[in-house]
Amino acid sequence: MDPLLFAFALAFCTATLALDNGLMRTPPMGWLAWERFRCDIDCKHDPSNCISERLFRDMADRLAEDGWRELGYIYINIDDCWSSMQRDKQGRLQADPDRFPSGIPELARYIHDRGLKLGIYGDLGTHTCGGYPGTTLDTVAVDAQTFADWGVDMLKLDGCYSNDTVQQKGYPLMSKALNATGRPIGYSCSWPAYQGGLPPNVNYTQLGEICNLWRNYDDIEDSWDSVLGIVDWFSTNQDLLQPAAGPGQWNDPDMLIIGNFGLSLEQSRSQMALWAIMAAPLFMSNDLRTLSNEARAILQNKVLIGINQDPLGIQGNRLLKEKSGVEVFWRPLSESASTLVFFSRRTDMPYHYKNTLWKLGYLPGNYKVYDVFTGRTMPELTHQTYFTASINPSGVVMWLLSPTVHRVQTQEGANPSLLHNHVEEIARPILL
Numbered sequence: 001m002d003p004l005l006f007a008f009a010l011a012f013c014t015a016t017l018a019l020d021n022g023l024m025r026t027p028p029m030g031w032l033a034w035e036r037f038r039c040d041i042d043c044k045h046d047p048s049n050c051i052s053e054r055l056f057r058d059m060a061d062r063l064a065e066d067g068w069r070e071l072g073y074i075y076i077n078i079d080d081c082w083s084s085m086q087r088d089k090q091g092r093l094q095a096d097p098d099r100f101p102s103g104i105p106e107l108a109r110y111i112h113d114r115g116l117k118l119g120i121y122g123d124l125g126t127h128t129c130g131g132y133p134g135t136t137l138d139t140v141a142v143d144a145q146t147f148a149d150w151g152v153d154m155l156k157l158d159g160c161y162s163n164d165t166v167q168q169k170g171y172p173l174m175s176k177a178l179n180a181t182g183r184p185i186g187y188s189c190s191w192p193a194y195q196g197g198l199p200p201n202v203n204y205t206q207l208g209e210i211c212n213l214w215r216n217y218d219d220i221e222d223s224w225d226s227v228l229g230i231v232d233w234f235s236t237n238q239d240l241l242q243p244a245a246g247p248g249q250w251n252d253p254d255m256l257i258i259g260n261f262g263l264s265l266e267q268s269r270s271q272m273a274l275w276a277i278m279a280a281p282l283f284m285s286n287d288l289r290t291l292s293n294e295a296r297a298i299l300q301n302k303v304l305i306g307i308n309q310d311p312l313g314i315q316g317n318r319l320l321k322e323k324s325g326v327e328v329f330w331r332p333l334s335e336s337a338s339t340l341v342f343f344s345r346r347t348d349m350p351y352h353y354k355n356t357l358w359k360l361g362y363l364p365g366n367y368k369v370y371d372v373f374t375g376r377t378m379p380e381l382t383h384q385t386y387f388t389a390s391i392n393p394s395g396v397v398m399w400l401l402s403p404t405v406h407r408v409q410t411q412e413g414a415n416p417s418l419l420h421n422h423v424e425e426i427a428r429p430i431l432l
């Protein structure tokens with residue numbers, strides 16, 4: 001199917017098939033502890049960085065006071081290593097009493113009081129990846145109810161120490177159990193990452209019906225290699241992954257590591273731009289207390305966040321890989337807009353990339369172009385104008401485009417019954 005029809009079909013399907021909890025109609029945003037703080041439980045020697053209620057309160061304060069919440073970063077998510085090694089007498093999970101002396105319900109109140117939401121972590125298996133009590137098939141219902149009773153708003157369910165059979169039963173079972181609590185709880189499934197991430201092992205139709213987001217691939221690490229590996233995997237498999245995404249159901253390439261130790265400034269911009277193309281959830285895993293101004297500017301770029309959060313929720317893709325090492329990514333947005341990302345994998349010097357919008361598949365017309373990182377509106381382009389983008393090594397140039405002359409063309413051979421009223425709203429590289 002060509003990209004245009006594909007987008008229409010997607011717009012139709014997702015509305016009816018998405019998990020019906022009303023949540024995450026745009027990719028969820030917030031902060032998640034794992035990549036930056038891992039399983040640091042040594043509160044004696046590292047009190048401000050260990051997995052404890054203090055860490056999550058600190059981050060909630062930062063989200064609420066430093067302008068993050070207003071931009072949409074509202075989830076504060078606990079990952080592994082929060083619980084006690086034992087369930088309580090009633091068989092419920094309980095927080096580690098030394099590191100969470102006030103308990104999770106009190107932490108949830110603290111977070112809700114600041115206009116934020118709390119996410120928690122569980123693992124469908126005998127143990128979590130870090131060796132804490134897991135959620136077995138017979139404890140799915142009680143764990144869902146415990147989280148709901150505590151005021152939890154999101155659950156990431158990992159898949160260590162289980163097998164295919166348990167996962168096949170358990171992930172849909174938890175979806176039902178969360179629903180049965182009556183509390184809207186966003187549901188992040190690690191299931192596909194444990195099944196290789198691709199059909200036929202992974203059924204993305206089913207995932208869209210039971211989860212709001214899912215981890216398809218490896219954990220991100222604090223390095224550029226890790227980011228590149230993720231981008232390559234998602235791009236190579238984009239034809240299988242793209243149709244799975246839409247309002248309420250998202251592919252999750254994992255956390256933003258911007259502000260940590262592994263990425264240069266250019267690479268940080270690249271991660272943010274490519275995550276926006278992928279309609280990825282934006283969970284930062286960094287230290288908001290010590291973030292540099294440069295990292296903050298990237299993570300708080302309003303136009304870029306707006307692109308990530310576009311209401312149509314259509315995941316973008318890689319249009320082409322040039323011999324020069326430049327890759328061009330594209331995502332259609334609402335109101336005929338679209339975004340282009342020119343990404344350089346070169347390692348020598350800024351590269352002057354020359355092309356026309358026509359050759360990238362855009363329809364004839366005039367286009368307004370806004371450069372997302374410089375904040376400058378550029379001279380208007382026609383589809384035939386040769387433009388030059390200067391892209392730094394391992395960096396990006398990111399454009400937001402909108403046609404100034406509105407043209408609707410019915411594509412030859414297109415099935416008119418598929419031409420929904422969104423037809424005018426979807427910008428369209430029709431690949432030539």
Ligand SMILES: *[C@@H]1O[C@H](CO)[C@@H](O)[C@H](O)[C@H]1NC(C)=O
Binds near residue numbers: 022179
């Ligand atoms: C539970 O599922 C039903 C039917 O799909 C839906 O209408 C309802 O909003 C869901 N409730 C919650 C709390 O997710």
Ligand SMILES: *[C@@H]1O[C@H](CO)[C@@H](O)[C@H](O)[C@H]1NC(C)=O
Binds near residue numbers: 162163165166
């Ligand atoms: C999967 O794990 C469950 C629970 O631990 C166990 O009962 C079952 O035999 C396992 N199945 C396979 C195929 O290993």
Ligand SMILES: *[C@@H]1O[C@H](CO)[C@@H](O)[C@H](O)[C@H]1NC(C)=O
Binds near residue numbers: 203204205206209
């Ligand atoms: C995938 O899941 C959908 C929805 O649950 C189901 O209708 C379909 O048969 C499944 N496909 C395969 C190949 O199992």
